[in-house]
Amino acid sequence: MRFCFAAAKISNAGRQQTGETRVADRSSSAGTGDGATRSPAALAVEQWTALMTQAQTAMVEASKALPGVAQGQAARQVADFWRDQLGLWERFVAPAGEAARAPEKDKRFADASWQTPAFDWIRQSYALLSDHLMRGVDALDGVDEVQRAQLRFAARGFVEAMSPSNFPFTNPQVMQEALATNGQNLVKGMQNLVADLGRGQLTHTDQTAFEIGRNLATTPGQVVKRTRLYELIHYAPTTEQVLETPLVIFPPWINRFYILDLSPEKSFIRWAVEQGVSVFMVSWKSADASMADVTWDDYVAAQIDAVDTIRDLLGVADVHAIGYCVAGTTLAATLAYLSARGEAEKVRSATFFTAQVDFANAGELKHFVTDEQLALIRSLSPEGFLDGRYMAATFNLLRGRDLIWNYVTNNYLLGKDYAAFDLLHWNGDVTNLPAGWHHSYLTDLYRDNLLVEPGRLSVNGTPLDLTRVETPTYIQAGREDHIAPAESVWELTRQFRGPTRFVLAGSGHIAGVVNPPAANKYQHWTLDDDAAPPDTLADFVARARETKGSWWPDWIAWLRSRGTEMVEAAGARQPGRGALPAIEPAPGSYVRQR
Incomplete structure (x- = not known):
């Protein structure tokens, strides 16, 4: 059963059981009827659901290419993933009660806007997918430790790249900033992106804040x-x-x-x-x-x-x-x-x-x-x-979450001003x-x-x-x-x-x-x-x-x-x-x- 179909059924069931107030608050439905206006949160859920469906398809297709025992192992992992994902949907549409929320340790999702129900579901489903992908690499049979380490590195890079914080319609901070600035954050972000493409290098800090011999490398x-x-x-x-x-x-x-x-x-x-x-x-x-x-x-x-x-x-x-x-x-x-x-x-x-x-x-x-x-x-x-820009990109990949995707969000999506940080200036030199x-x-x-x-x-x-x-x-x-x-x-x-x-x-x-x-x-x-x-x-x-x-x-x-x-x-x-x-x-x- 495809996930988007299951999600729609659970969402409808949640509406019948909990009333329109809860559904409107959660914005969990993929749609409210032909021609109806959908909230940004509902659009985000719809987009993320589609992405998860594509991930399911990719996982299934990849498992078909594996031989024998490995194929069966991969199939079980896919089944386990969707069992956990459906359990997450059930908790989303019919929560047992409000529980105290532990402080968010992942700074990508630390903003309070991620605690709204729809985006909280997106965050949790991303964490679930990431966990299953990484555990899947660790559970692979027939690979040596060198290959496993390479696969783990590649998988980590993939899950960091697909974080919902990296995309405008699945990041509530970006959507709020776009509403507050009439989209000027995205305009400024596009300007930052074009400038970086021209440099051939990701910018981490204010390029005008430091100068060698003026406030860097000044020892006489x-x-x-x-x-x-x-x-x-x-x-x-x-x-x-x-x-x-x-x-x-x-x-x-x-x-x-x-x-x-x-x-x-x-x-x-x-x-x-x-x-x-x-x-x-x-x-x-x-x-x-x-x-x-x-x-x-x-x-x-x-x-x-x-x-x-x-x-x-x-x-x-x-x-x-x-x-x-x-x-x-x-x-x-x-x-x-x-x-x-x-x-x-x-x-x-x-x-x-x-x-x-x-x-x-x-x-x-x-x-x-x-x-x-x-x-x-x-x-x-x-x-x-x-x-040297190739070497810089390589070292950035080793800490992709901090040195790549953090700046994709801040520079290109939120359109924030660059901070003045001497260490990052040196890192980009x-x-x-x-x-x-x-x-x-x-x-x-x-x-x-x-x-x-x-x-x-x-x-x-x-x-x-x-x-x-x-x-x-x-x-x-x-x-x-x-x-x-x-x-x-x-x-x-x-x-x-x-x-x-x-x-x-x-x-x-x-x-x-x-x-x-x-x-x-x-x-x-x-x-x-x-x-x-x-x-x-x-x-x-x-x-x-x-x-x-x-x-x-x-x-x-x-x-x-x-x-x-x-x-x-x-x-x-x-x-x-x-x-x-x-x-x-x-x-x-x-x-x-x-």
């Missing part, structure tokens, strides 16, 4: 070196003395470096300078056609070049180094390369922000390294570089990637996981073996990181031979890192230095001590424990006053190139 400094791959920024000291051993930071080249130099109160760079550290930042160039030949070897060589440049400029034997995300992966390769060549002493300590070297459990990004996905990526790079390097990174690391196999990867002819690295390392992971899962970052502790300190921070890939002490947000977990080394992340969590607030103070204490010698912040410690003259003020030119 000078560009003191420029190569075809990077600019080296030397930041001006703010203390009379600084640690003798300088710090060089390698940010990921899939994003702009100023994630670590947002507004002054959020800037890790400014904070590190205030702690008496001589700070250098590598600002990577966004790829263009001239960089088609760039490989991972070039990025390793660039890191070593930056280290040697700073050593020579300041006349020091070694540096501290930080690698964030993919640049942390590369820093691990750099340490292995230096160790193999007997030059490990150039780096006194290495810090890793949410970086991975073992990609066996690298999270949902692994869904994008199938042969089909890799072929698609190659087709998108005809000029030798991958447009994309960089291009050298196509050859990007392809080898996805295949060699994400797909084939070669970096943790000694000798399988080489840099400039030198085989890499992470287990030879004895450099002291500080490893930070984010508890809710969906890009570099904490379980994957943990594997760094199992690869290096030298002493390691692991810190688990609250929040995720960005907020877990950019968490200044003054904000007093989140928390972090550590073990005492004399504690027995844990074997697993679960063991670490079970024994770790929780500390409220930022992990930055723990890091600076660890860094100082690697050497407390101080020098005057004079001469070459001042940007541009040593052997390398200033080229231009920070944040430089590469960060502004598109």
